Amino acid sequence: MASPPPSKTQYLTVPGTAKSKSLKTFTKEEVAQHNKEGDLWIIIDSAVYDLSRFVDMHPGGVYVLLEVAGKDATEAFFAMHRSEVLIKYGRYIIGTLEKEKPKYILPTPGALSPVPYGEPGWLSEGYKSPYYKDSHRALQKFMRQFTDDHVRAEAQVHEKSGERPTVELIQKMGAEGVHINAMRMGPSKLLHGLNLPGGVKGEEFDYFHEQIITQELVRSGARGYADGLQGGMVIGLPPVMNYGSEALKKAVIPDVLAGKKFIALAISEAFAGSDVAGLRCTAKKTPDGKHYIVNGTKKWITGGNFADYFSTGVNTGNGLSMLLIPRGEGVETKIIKTSYSSAAGTAYITFDNVKVPVENLLGKEGKGIYVILSNFNHERWVMCCGSAMGSRFIVEECFKWAHQRKVFGKPLIEQAVIRQKFAHMFAKVEAVQAFLEHITYQMNSMTYAQQAEHLGGPIGILKMYCTRVAGEIADEAVQIFGGRGITQGGMGGYIEMFQRTQKFDAILGGAEEVLGDLGVRQASRKMPKAVL
Numbered sequence: 001m002a003s004p005p006p007s008k009t010q011y012l013t014v015p016g017t018a019k020s021k022s023l024k025t026f027t028k029e030e031v032a033q034h035n036k037e038g039d040l041w042i043i044i045d046s047a048v049y050d051l052s053r054f055v056d057m058h059p060g061g062v063y064v065l066l067e068v069a070g071k072d073a074t075e076a077f078f079a080m081h082r083s084e085v086l087i088k089y090g091r092y093i094i095g096t097l098e099k100e101k102p103k104y105i106l107p108t109p110g111a112l113s114p115v116p117y118g119e120p121g122w123l124s125e126g127y128k129s130p131y132y133k134d135s136h137r138a139l140q141k142f143m144r145q146f147t148d149d150h151v152r153a154e155a156q157v158h159e160k161s162g163e164r165p166t167v168e169l170i171q172k173m174g175a176e177g178v179h180i181n182a183m184r185m186g187p188s189k190l191l192h193g194l195n196l197p198g199g200v201k202g203e204e205f206d207y208f209h210e211q212i213i214t215q216e217l218v219r220s221g222a223r224g225y226a227d228g229l230q231g232g233m234v235i236g237l238p239p240v241m242n243y244g245s246e247a248l249k250k251a252v253i254p255d256v257l258a259g260k261k262f263i264a265l266a267i268s269e270a271f272a273g274s275d276v277a278g279l280r281c282t283a284k285k286t287p288d289g290k291h292y293i294v295n296g297t298k299k300w301i302t303g304g305n306f307a308d309y310f311s312t313g314v315n316t317g318n319g320l321s322m323l324l325i326p327r328g329e330g331v332e333t334k335i336i337k338t339s340y341s342s343a344a345g346t347a348y349i350t351f352d353n354v355k356v357p358v359e360n361l362l363g364k365e366g367k368g369i370y371v372i373l374s375n376f377n378h379e380r381w382v383m384c385c386g387s388a389m390g391s392r393f394i395v396e397e398c399f400k401w402a403h404q405r406k407v408f409g410k411p412l413i414e415q416a417v418i419r420q421k422f423a424h425m426f427a428k429v430e431a432v433q434a435f436l437e438h439i440t441y442q443m444n445s446m447t448y449a450q451q452a453e454h455l456g457g458p459i460g461i462l463k464m465y466c467t468r469v470a471g472e473i474a475d476e477a478v479q480i481f482g483g484r485g486i487t488q489g490g491m492g493g494y495i496e497m498f499q500r501t502q503k504f505d506a507i508l509g510g511a512e513e514v515l516g517d518l519g520v521r522q523a524s525r526k527m528p529k530a531v532l
């Protein structure tokens, strides 16, 4: 039987997007007539989907769709899928239900999360913060939109495939008027004279702006990819910026910021991780004093597989030195398979009689430890920014799920044991963010030298706490998601990724225990003799 003509045409917003398209309206009775294979419509949250051509491709199978053919499948749908499935498959919408409006809020690109505790307090409606100005809010808005529009989709695909982030995206991030790459290097002269997104002046850029950039990028929800997305630059370029000769800076920095060249920090070795004093990679001067000859290996080098330059810790015989080694003869890199995605470009590097000009020395010979140490505070703080938002993102996922998922006939959130878990998870993400903001404020108020004097210990403690919290949240999240929390993709996809990868932050940039101990030792050194 031919279906009756649709009643009306209206301009309506396509669910989950800001786009309007001309959509027809149907009655429930009209939808009910399309109830078989080959002619299968369903209703999800007042939108009418024609799945006739999708049925055979449905990952959940044909049978489940036939069961709801011609019917309202809203509840069944939301019990099994993330809302972004609707956005991805929006092309199957043919109309909406007459006199009905959507009840579910789908994520809109660029928008803040309406989920309680889904955003840090300063972004939550009705809340105030002493730390953030209009320029921070403007930059946050820009970064949320940029991440949703340009980063998220690529991040999700590359996290799975293991491909590095595209050069096109990184160049977009370095483009005039965007300057994300330069902003990720923190407040510096590099930004002076620039007009940054959101109308922020380069001179007013501070550590809260940088914190925002790192935290927004984390929301693309792909841990390995996120490290591949210029993680190497964030830790590898500062030694050049702060200790390189003027000629070296000119030759390297603009190209790296523009995404034409890539850089990595090469410190850790198979022989030495957090213990940097034990490095074995050697650099010996040639008799004419013009070059170093580098021999040795490096391990776990983020972005190393596609880097053009390596800011490398080497033993020069008189101590540790830092050398910028360009990729060339004698430099070999290969991917190390780790628990997160190869999109991070994590590499094993061999240097085999590599000839490096002495002009590439960063800082003084034998004094490389100062170059490395001066880098550590910022590097660890960046990791704290990422970890704090990563944990929050997971708590948000869990809270959505606990309201969506029905067990024993009622939503998961109605179980007291689940609510207890949330009480602790909320407290932890709030505590982590508050501690982080306190440190960020101190960084804004101190010179670099003062930061080195006062913040090494507290940043160590902060990083230890962030990663402990991430571990505890990962644990609870898996319990809340059950089997889905250990299944890649689908509803629990982010949880599975988080529990598999959260340990990276607990190890990279100094192991949790080493940093905790650093914090306590520094405090102990400042302990006055007579306080009892």
Ligand code: HEM
Residues within 6 Å of the ligand: 042, 044, 049, 051, 058, 059, 060, 061, 064, 065, 067, 068, 073, 076, 077, 080, 081, 082, 085, 086, 089, 092, 489, 490, 491
């Ligand atoms: C617009 C309509 C639909 C689309 C585009 C769609 C798409 C998908 C996709 C992409 C998956 C893979 C898992 C994921 O990415 O979440 C999936 C799985 C699944 N779908 Fe659907 N689906 C639709 C409607 C439905 C409905 C109405 C039902 C149930 C009545 C259903 C039942 C399932 C089941 C049982 C799975 C497997 C879930 C699992 O493995 O945990 N789907 N669907």
